[in-house]
Amino acid sequence: MKANCWNGKKKVTVEQVPDPQILNSRDAIVRVTSTAICGSDLHIYNGFIPAMEKGDILGHEFMGEVVEVGKGVSNLRVGDRVVVPFPIACGNCKACQAGLTSLCENSNPNAWLAEKLWGYSPSGLFGYSHMLGGFAGGQAEYARVPFADVGPIKVPDHLTDEQVLFLSDIFPTAYMGAEMCDIEPGHVIAVWGAGPVGQFAIASALLLGAERVIAIDRVPYRLEMARSKAGATDVLNYEEVDVYEALLELTAGRGPDACIDAVGLEAHSHGPMYAVDRAKQAMMLETDRPLALRQAIRCCKNGGVVSVSGVYGGFIDHFPMGAVVNRSLTIRSGQCHVHRYMKPLLTRIEQGDIDPSFVITHRLPLSKAAEGFEMFLNKTDGCEKVVLQAA
Amino acid sequence: MEQNTLLYDKQANAIHRIGQKERGRNRSLGLGLFSLGLGFAQVFAPAAVAKLIGLPNRRGSRLALRLIGARELASGFGLLSQPRAAGWVWGRVAGDALDLVLLADALSSRRAVRPRVAAAAAAVAGVAALDAASAARASRDSSARHWTAPIHVLKSITVNRTPAEVYAFWRDLQNLPTFMRHLESVRVDNGRSTWTAKGPAGTRVEWQAEIVRDSPNEAIAWKSVPGTTAVPNGGVVRFVPAPGDRGTEIHLELAYSPPGGAIGAAFAKLFGEEPSQQVAGDLRRLKQVLETGEVVHSDASIHPGPHPARPTADRAIIMGARK
Numbered sequence A: 001m002k003a004n005c006w007n008g009k010k011k012v013t014v015e016q017v018p019d020p021q022i023l024n025s026r027d028a029i030v031r032v033t034s035t036a037i038c039g040s041d042l043h044i045y046n047g048f049i050p051a052m053e054k055g056d057i058l059g060h061e062f063m064g065e066v067v068e069v070g071k072g073v074s075n076l077r078v079g080d081r082v083v084v085p086f087p088i089a090c091g092n093c094k095a096c097q098a099g100l101t102s103l104c105e106n107s108n109p110n111a112w113l114a115e116k117l118w119g120y121s122p123s124g125l126f127g128y129s130h131m132l133g134g135f136a137g138g139q140a141e142y143a144r145v146p147f148a149d150v151g152p153i154k155v156p157d158h159l160t161d162e163q164v165l166f167l168s169d170i171f172p173t174a175y176m177g178a179e180m181c182d183i184e185p186g187h188v189i190a191v192w193g194a195g196p197v198g199q200f201a202i203a204s205a206l207l208l209g210a211e212r213v214i215a216i217d218r219v220p221y222r223l224e225m226a227r228s229k230a231g232a233t234d235v236l237n238y239e240e241v242d243v244y245e246a247l248l249e250l251t252a253g254r255g256p257d258a259c260i261d262a263v264g265l266e267a268h269s270h271g272p273m274y275a276v277d278r279a280k281q282a283m284m285l286e287t288d289r290p291l292a293l294r295q296a297i298r299c300c301k302n303g304g305v306v307s308v309s310g311v312y313g314g315f316i317d318h319f320p321m322g323a324v325v326n327r328s329l330t331i332r333s334g335q336c337h338v339h340r341y342m343k344p345l346l347t348r349i350e351q352g353d354i355d356p357s358f359v360i361t362h363r364l365p366l367s368k369a370a371e372g373f374e375m376f377l378n379k380t381d382g383c384e385k386v387v388l389q390a391a
Numbered sequence B: 001m002e003q004n005t006l007l008y009d010k011q012a013n014a015i016h017r018i019g020q021k022e023r024g025r026n027r028s029l030g031l032g033l034f035s036l037g038l039g040f041a042q043v044f045a046p047a048a049v050a051k052l053i054g055l056p057n058r059r060g061s062r063l064a065l066r067l068i069g070a071r072e073l074a075s076g077f078g079l080l081s082q083p084r085a086a087g088w089v090w091g092r093v094a095g096d097a098l099d100l101v102l103l104a105d106a107l108s109s110r111r112a113v114r115p116r117v118a119a120a121a122a123a124v125a126g127v128a129a130l131d132a133a134s135a136a137r138a139s140r141d142s143s144a145r146h147w148t149a150p151i152h153v154l155k156s157i158t159v160n161r162t163p164a165e166v167y168a169f170w171r172d173l174q175n176l177p178t179f180m181r182h183l184e185s186v187r188v189d190n191g192r193s194t195w196t197a198k199g200p201a202g203t204r205v206e207w208q209a210e211i212v213r214d215s216p217n218e219a220i221a222w223k224s225v226p227g228t229t230a231v232p233n234g235g236v237v238r239f240v241p242a243p244g245d246r247g248t249e250i251h252l253e254l255a256y257s258p259p260g261g262a263i264g265a266a267f268a269k270l271f272g273e274e275p276s277q278q279v280a281g282d283l284r285r286l287k288q289v290l291e292t293g294e295v296v297h298s299d300a301s302i303h304p305g306p307h308p309a310r311p312t313a314d315r316a317i318i319m320g321a322r323k
Helices: A039-045 A111-118 A161-168 A170-179 A196-207 A220-230 A243-250 A272-282 A291-299 A321-326 A339-351 A366-378 B018-044 B046-052 B059-081 B086-107 B114-146 B163-171 B173-178 B261-270 B275-292 B315-322
Strands: A002-006 A012-016 A028-036 A061-069 A081-084 A142-145 A188-192 A212-217 A234-237 A258-261 A305-308 A330-333 A362-365 A386-389 B151-159 B183-189 B192-198 B204-215 B219-224 B233-241 B248-256
Touching (some): A012 A366, A028 A081, A028 A161, A061 A161, A081 A161, A111 B275, A161 A339, A161 A386, A170 A305, A170 A339, A188 A196, A188 A291, A196 A212, A196 A220, A196 A258, A212 A220, A212 A243, A220 A234, A258 A291, A272 A291, A366 A386, B046 B059, B151 B275, B163 B219, B163 B233, B163 B248, B173 B275, B248 B275
Parallel strands (some): A188 A212, A188 A258, A212 A234, A258 A305, A305 A330, A362 A386
Antiparallel strands (some): A002 A012, A028 A061, A028 A142, A028 A386, A061 A081, B151 B248, B183 B192, B192 B204, B204 B219, B219 B233, B233 B248
16 A cells, blocks of 8 residues: 655655554554644654654544454444544543543553653554554555544544544544633633644634634734634734733733643744744754743733643743742643544534534645645645545 | 562572562661761761760860761761662761771770770771671672572552452463563463463573462462472562552562573573563553453554554564464
8 A cells, every 4th residue: 555654854755565454353444535634743744753763654634434344343344434533542441431542551552662751651643653652644545443443433424524534633632622721601712823723723612602712823824714714703923913912902901711722842933032942952952842832821811721732742941830830820731532522523513513624725645745744834835734635 | 568579489599578678778768867867966066976975075076076977977868868778888887997996096095084985986886787787788689680680570550450350360370471472371280380481582491380379369479390490480469459449450579580691691581671661561461451352553563673653564473463
């Protein structure tokens, strides 16, 4: 089969590789129809994610048709059309039973690696380094799906791939980010980053009843999408306005009730702190540059919630702990426990509350994955979200 | 540490008693606190100490006491902060010797209160003896860990199953190779079991073992049968209900006593470069088997050594994973 493989910093190539096989009895093999490039794939692309091997198959947002099931899978049949959640979860451990599927205690065969960096291991993920399991990803013609009796969700034929594909990651990820904000009527939510997760965070905050949602980015077409498609009530271009002052103005001095960081470890900014963080990251003095997170903390109202959906991998400097402690802020985060959101969000899509396909700007064949990565990274041609058609 | 974590085995030098190590640690703690107390007194109240031990209250003896006190403080902090205390305890022994020399010198001084100096010398001699014994033990402990037998590993994991389920699975010793990566097979006949392990370069190591403690749903202990292996070994596994209805805590303790030479090296290899990591991996696989039904594989984990995360066409590796 053909698969998109990581071959070093800023180098991905579609290669011919062996077809996947059933390895565990609860596996299924899925013929991938649609797969997407995630913002977190760009962290790998740019070389910020440790424990990658040249030749690793990328991709953790994918869906397709079941072509084979292991003898331990009774809920799926060959021919079923499914969306696959990006965390791999067994459904049997205490974490899974508590609904914390991205913390599955059994799905990372390389847990010891993650323990070295983070203390304990989260679940395994598709196509996201050997520290998170060494599982081949879904930017391929076929994918092996472990614990297929727990993860994949069947989707009805009347919905297109583009409408349901993002149930695999970014829609639930953003929804959980908004859910962690404890939104109440009248709440104002500020969202850093108007990439695909930011767009869905804005839409989700509105679905959850926010009064006002403010999008913060620097890319005009993304802010335009936030306003016209996702439903942001206000947009701030941080290269044009002072975000803190603008938020004070928009909230009459209260500050946003909750702030969502939908940016993560490769934040951009301007000014001296950005230069310092870039330099430190280049010299490996810090692994992540938390510019958006710092600003979100500074801007959040007293007693508010800072919800972190963006991916961080390691260590950050100049973390404003003083603001957190003295202003009673709550920080919440987590890789999304996708499994628990798939059904309710599929229902939302079926009811027409949201059509997630609005973020898609580019559709490419799998063979042009490299082009998609480059476009998405450099934000050329108005790129917001790239879907790769594998079949 | 609980008494029942002691490895149960009567084969004299094959067994390592953690309790002893723990007592050694307590002794180091006591000596450390003693050093700190004495050091503070000597540094901050040298005149009072001089009077107590019968030294003349002169500038010279006060200075000497201050210096001795500083050394005492250093060894006290060292003892309390170092996990491997042997070096610091030997430092104390050297310091004690110095104290005795100084006191002997004081005994010969005309202005000294001789009975008090003699009592102080006797006290220091006693402490020195304690120090020396402690240092010798600490040295033995650390050399045991770094150089020779026995090697000892204690690891735990929590599994979402009842103690009865976990016990039953383990008690069927033939299940052990499903999660202990380096075991090839365990055959059970007539109360004894024959264990076969994979050695380096296709070699095999085989020995017999017998169960020496069998407490249903609570614990199992086994040891190798003398004469069947050059590497006496044994283990205890305990099954404890985890608090808050979280299944079972499995506490596994393994010890083995490799001799020098090739067989010992081969056996040591079974436990990997880092025995405790090897055992942690075994327990993680045990949890996978008990909770999910089998060892969980990824595209990379089915190969030995680093491999890209992509499917393989190697039938042998695929079939090996499916086994």
